[in-house]
Amino acid sequence: MCAKYLFMLCLLAYSAEAQTKIFNVKDYGASADGSTDNTWSDACKWKGDTNVVIPEGTYMLRSVIFNGPCNGAITFQINGGTLDGQGTATRQKCLNNSCQILFTSMDLDFITNGRIENLHSFDSKGGHFIVFGSANMTFTKLSLISPANNRNTDGIKISHTNGINITSVTIATGDDCVAMISGAKNVRITDVFCGPGHGISVGSLGGGNPLELPVEDIVVMNCTFNGSSNGVQIKTWPFPLKTPLKVSNFTYEDIVMINVQNPIFINQQYCPEHNCDLSKSSSVQISNVSYKNIRGSSATDVAVNFNCSKEVPCQDVTVEDIDLMSSGGKGRQKLSNFCFNVKGSSFGKQIPPSCVASNRFVSAPLPN
Incomplete structure (x- = not known):
């Protein structure tokens, strides 16, 4: 080292x-x-x-x-x-020998009052950090770098943990910059630069695990996304559950998007392998989500995409002061928003025009 x-x-x-x-x-x-x-x-x-x-x-x-x-x-x-992590060399060796090794650079399990500071982690085999069963953890002044084409190289993945502070961190990966899955609570993410990567994500959730826990009380502020496939996203599987899983209380504020494919994205038909029955609905109830002062550019024609569940529509979604234009030089008038089964309200500047308050359909393709 x-x-x-x-x-x-x-x-x-x-x-x-x-x-x-x-x-x-x-x-x-x-x-x-x-x-x-x-x-x-x-x-x-x-x-x-x-x-x-x-x-x-x-x-x-x-x-x-x-x-x-x-x-x-x-x-x-x-x-x-x-x-x-020597991930690139390992992956090439695995391609030649039909193996798959995705070791995480550092697993942090059942730790209380931990602080990870001034670390450079690069070319991980799998993710850089996984946090599980912990409490009161701080990640600060870190650089987590993996090639964009190295899959499953999450920057920081959090589950069954209460109290995470991530600040002043640069992340470039082949997967989520930060992923919050089952049981992630009270997470505060500030001053994070993400790109390339799949964005700062909640989920995926609702895939059928009966032990899955809610994700609650997430704050993402003063972050920048550059060239990522997603910005801030919530993703759930189109899978019926006996008891709906509730995820709530998310705040996204003061965020810059630069050439991001899906700047603001709720995807309740998440199915990356395209092998799901999309006639079924997600049983994950998303509620109390606020997006405020988000600006920059979109690499696609859809700036804000709320594709919510037919069974349990998104509730109390607020968008305020959104200013997103095309990164392809097409101009703001070419962008649109998409709303499906979302209930909420809009305030302040809305470029492109919001579809949340009226819950009307805006011409835009459904996400893959």
């Missing part, structure tokens, strides 16, 4: 009154020769705060697992701050 950053991951477990102890991985046999596989103890048994230090160098790793619970707060300090 070699770069110009300093990476710190703080995991708070139990408090203890003791001086912080330094654990240098070289004392545990780690070698920075670029060809040796290394692993080390995470100092979890130390009764007090610990600092696990990885000096500058190149370390070749297999899967490394740090198990808890631990006896104190732990800081992982990577002097260099770069994680190289």
